[in-house]
Amino acid sequence: MQTVTLLGATGSIGTSALDVIERHPDRYRLHALTAHSSVEKLLSLCLTHQPEHAVLGSEEDAAQLEAALKDHGISTRVSWGEQALCEVAGQADVVIAGIVGAAGLMPTLAAVRAGRRVLLANKEALVMSGALFMREVARSGAVLLPLDSEHNAIFQCLPREHRGGLDRHGITQLLLTASGGPFRDHDREALATVTPDQACAHPNWSMGRKISVDSATLMNKGLELIEACWLFDATPDQIDVVVHPQSVIHSMAAYSDGSVLAQMGNPDMRTPIAHALAWPERIDAGVRPLDLFAVARLDFQTPDLERFPCLRLAREAMMAGGTMPAVLNAANEIAVDAFLAGSIGFTDIPVVVETVMGRIERHNADELDVILAQDRLARHMAQDVIDALATTAAEG
């Protein structure tokens, strides 16, 4: 029996993870469930799963949850804040990192530092702190398994021992598939007027709003390119992005003998979650088998970096190295929030990110304090750019 801390239990990853965990009560017991402010949702999950701990973002919300649990006679202990997240992340055998954005960095790192089996969905944590994060994995002996569908697919296509550079294992290229998002065929003019709800209507996956917008701008693929570099010891030029609208091939690895290995399946996050939970064993994920006759065809296209500059910006950030990926990520988080709030347009997102990247110097990213300081600076600068865009729009 393994204990599991589920960070971000109320989100899309959290929901899929609970679905898989519920299917295997003989293998997994929930140690902790966490959320930010979804008190009612977390209450309902605690009533069903009765974890030992529940964590929320604020003292008030934690007090509300504690009182409600007491009324129901449930003994789950409730705490709040980043320190509490780090504590529950350090305590379980398995930690599912399903918090969205930079807020996931410290708890995910806490799990890594405690040497846990860490199932990583929170790509922003790795993008921000890649070198430091991977150093901590090596030092602590944590078992880091990718949940992101593309990285989980690549992991499945690689030899079990794959560290030390792709060349050493006869791997010539990693092929990261991208759906192209809901606006794959939109021209520039149409992109300028799309709404947040349209951006969040992903053609193949049901996900949280932030990652859905990232998929629509192709920033998700940019973050994934950076994520793949760290996970698989790859350089940016060893990774190609292939637009594959059906999202049935989840990514591929090309070998020096001409073989290309692909992992395929229906687009359902329960597959990578079940894979990483049980690895190297296999367990039921509740996912229906892939019907190739229903899929009928597989298409492949080159990404258009003119209409979707975020992918170019992410590649540039990774090539620059140091704190630049953290700056890219922070500016993007602020820009996506502003787009979702209706303060800027969809095509302003890459403008904000590129402007901030152009204004901030690159630093070495060996220390957490430096990374966090650059993250804060990038967020302030991004807000300034957004305010300036709003002023220009109001004047014009």
Ligand SMILES: NC(=O)C1=CN([C@@H]2O[C@H](COP(=O)(O)OP(=O)(O)OC[C@H]3O[C@@H](n4cnc5c(N)ncnc54)[C@H](OP(=O)(O)O)[C@@H]3O)[C@@H](O)[C@H]2O)C=CC1
């Ligand atoms: N959804 C998917 O299919 C995939 C997601 N990912 C990655 O997984 C991560 C989660 O994505 P997704 O599940 O879609 O996101 P959601 O928005 O659906 O869920 C986010 C979760 O994080 C919690 N959360 C939000 N802000 C904070 C904070 N400041 N502190 C602590 N917890 C917080 C939320 O709690 P609350 O409900 O209270 O706000 C919620 O539980 C992202 O990094 C994403 O890129 C990767 C591949 C696929």
Ligand SMILES: CC(=O)[C@@H](O)[C@H](O)COP(=O)(O)O
């Ligand atoms: C499910 C998952 O891993 C997402 O990151 C998904 O890949 C998004 O799809 P695109 O970014 O390819 O549109």
Ligand SMILES: [Mn+2]
């Ligand atoms: Mn993905």
